Amino acid sequence: VKTAPFWGLWIMMFINITCGIGVIYSASPLAQESIGLTAAQAAAVVGLMSLFNGLGRIGWASLSDYLGRGNTYMAFFILQIVLFWALPNITSVILFQIVLYTILTCYGGGFATLPAFIGDLFGTKQLGAIHGYVLTAWAMAGLAGPQINAYLRTVTGSYETTLYIFTGCFVVALAVSLMMKVYIARA
Helix, strand or coil: CCCHHHHHHHHHHHHHHHHHHHHHHHHHHHHHHHHHCCCEEEEEEEHHHHHHHHHHHHHHHHHHHHCHHHHHHHHHHHHHHHHHHHHHHHCHHHHHHHHHHHHHHHHHHEEEHHHHHHHHHHCCCCHHHHHHHHHHHHHHHHHHHHHHHHHHHHHHHCCCCHHHCCCHHHHHHHHHHHHHHHHHHCC
């Protein structure tokens, strides 16, 4: 808890989860507003989100064995910067779903890749305890994501502003992941 890599992981997880939960929270109304789905159609889109969350956990965790954990997190953030920025301007139903489901793979992949990243950084002796401490980011993000979405929706009347703010958050997460990569290389 007293090390920079711990706090780097914590910040990256907090941002990934806050933004991911924010998208989960707003997916149905966003689909109705931006691409004109009915409530029933939007519910079907939301219903498939958990499938991609799960596939992301398997796929990204497996891919991280080849890319390296730091590179995997950087890929999450680069992808999500582009996807969150693009999402409010998409009018195609298929493209909307592809972008939304890709975001959900990154959300799930962040969770699945975390234990291996902790093991790479700190070893496996205290992995369980460190993992528990880092997962406090999940608890905090569970509060922050929906609250930020709800507040900004109330103030602006749409989810577009929220998605742009989340894009900026991912830029911060990418910067943290780059700093971690430099820190790890020096260690």
